[in-house]
Amino acid sequence: xSLFRNIVLTAVIAGLVAGLLLTVLQSxxxxxxxxxxxxxxxxxxxxxxxxxxxxxxxxxxxxxPAAAEHSHGEEAWAPxxxxxxxxxxxxxxILSAIGFGLVLIAxxxxxxxxKGWHGGLMFGMAGFLAVSLAPGLGLPxxxxxxxxxxxxPRQVWWISTAVCTALGLGLLAxxxxxxxxxxxxxxxxxxxxVGAPLPPTHETxxxxxLHARFVNAVYVTNLVFWAALGxxxxxxxxxxxxxxxxxxxxxxxxxxx
Amino acid sequence: xxxxxxxxxxxxxxxxxxxxSMTAIxxxxxxxxxxxxxxxxxHNAAHDTRHSLAFPCH
Numbered sequence: 001x002s003l004f005r006n007i008v009l010t011a012v013i014a015g016l017v018a019g020l021l022l023t024v025l026q027s028x029x030x031x032x033x034x035x036x037x038x039x040x041x042x043x044x045x046x047x048x049x050x051x052x053x054x055x056x057x058x059x060x061x062x063x064x065p066a067a068a069e070h071s072h073g074e075e076a077w078a079p080x081x082x083x084x085x086x087x088x089x090x091x092x093x094i095l096s097a098i099g100f101g102l103v104l105i106a107x108x109x110x111x112x113x114x115k116g117w118h119g120g121l122m123f124g125m126a127g128f129l130a131v132s133l134a135p136g137l138g139l140p141x142x143x144x145x146x147x148x149x150x151x152x153p154r155q156v157w158w159i160s161t162a163v164c165t166a167l168g169l170g171l172l173a174x175x176x177x178x179x180x181x182x183x184x185x186x187x188x189x190x191x192x193x194v195g196a197p198l199p200p201t202h203e204t205x206x207x208x209x210l211h212a213r214f215v216n217a218v219y220v221t222n223l224v225f226w227a228a229l230g231x232x233x234x235x236x237x238x239x240x241x242x243x244x245x246x247x248x249x250x251x252x253x254x255x256x257x
Numbered sequence: 258x259x260x261x262x263x264x265x266x267x268x269x270x271x272x273x274x275x276x277x278s279m280t281a282i283x284x285x286x287x288x289x290x291x292x293x294x295x296x297x298x299x300h301n302a303a304h305d306t307r308h309s310l311a312f313p314c315h
Contacts, residue, residue, distance in 0.1 A: 004276035030309040078301035092303035102284025106277045141311035154313035
């Protein structure tokens with residue numbers, strides 16, 4: 001159990017710091033652009049932006065729950081703009097960071113443990129490639145009010161792409177044989193050959209220039225975030241190994257030489 | 258990149274498998290809840306995070 005406890009502790013510390021850093025970076029970069037895009041969304045872009053969900057539902061009163069599911073907080077609770085919204089964003093960032101940290105450390109332990117901040121940084125970079133960059137090639141970061149395909153298929157494509165990319169990178173990093181390199185490349189490319197679910201139309205009230213700045217800001221903030229999360233996880237992991245060595249020591253003592 | 262051999266990559270001791278899978282599942286559950294839950298309330302609370310992390314949204 002000590003291994004589980006130590007990993008959770010490491011992920012919580014690294015996730016807390018990296019999540020707070022991400023929140024600060026976002027509040028200067030992505031969040032102002034999201035707020036700006038929402039002014040276009042609310043000023044008539046809403047129908048264009050959400051038409052996918054209304055199209056899917058039969059145009060009847062009975063379809064209200066399906067439509068409400070995708071509409072923006074007309075009925076459901078949402079944090080008030082300003083400080084409350086900031087706090088919820090910070091909490092969601094920290095939780096996501098802890099979640100990503102848990103997965104990152106679990107994978108690194110299975111592959112032979114993190115050896116300090118540099119090993120962690122390498123895993124962080126892999127995390128950025130698998131979770132931010134690769135899914136973003138097919139499904140670029142979206143602003144509110146932008147058209148998109150059905151949510152379900154996009155989530156399936158996103159998760160599949162992240163998993164395939166992680167597997168491909170792992171094979172490339174941990175094997176030295178062509179037998180593994182070929183499937184690794186196939187895993188990296190396949191999601192993009194299949195292609196992400198696309199919206200029926202790309203028409204949006206959100207200006208192209210705003211979107212370009214947003215995509216840029218998302219990649220930069222995510223790169224810094226993953227670098228920080230990985231390096232912190234690697235550095236903290238080294239300090240929390242209590243109990244793990246103790247269980248291994250009797251075995252080491254029994255072993256000849 | 259890290260240059261461990263394939264042998265060490267495969268050689269995860271049996272005692273580690275359960276805690277490591279539990280850790281990974283816990284992490285995936287957290288990310289799934291924050292970033293992929295279809296609950297409207299969760300979506301609204303984590304809205305800016307979802308957009309900023311480029312999760313599929315709306």
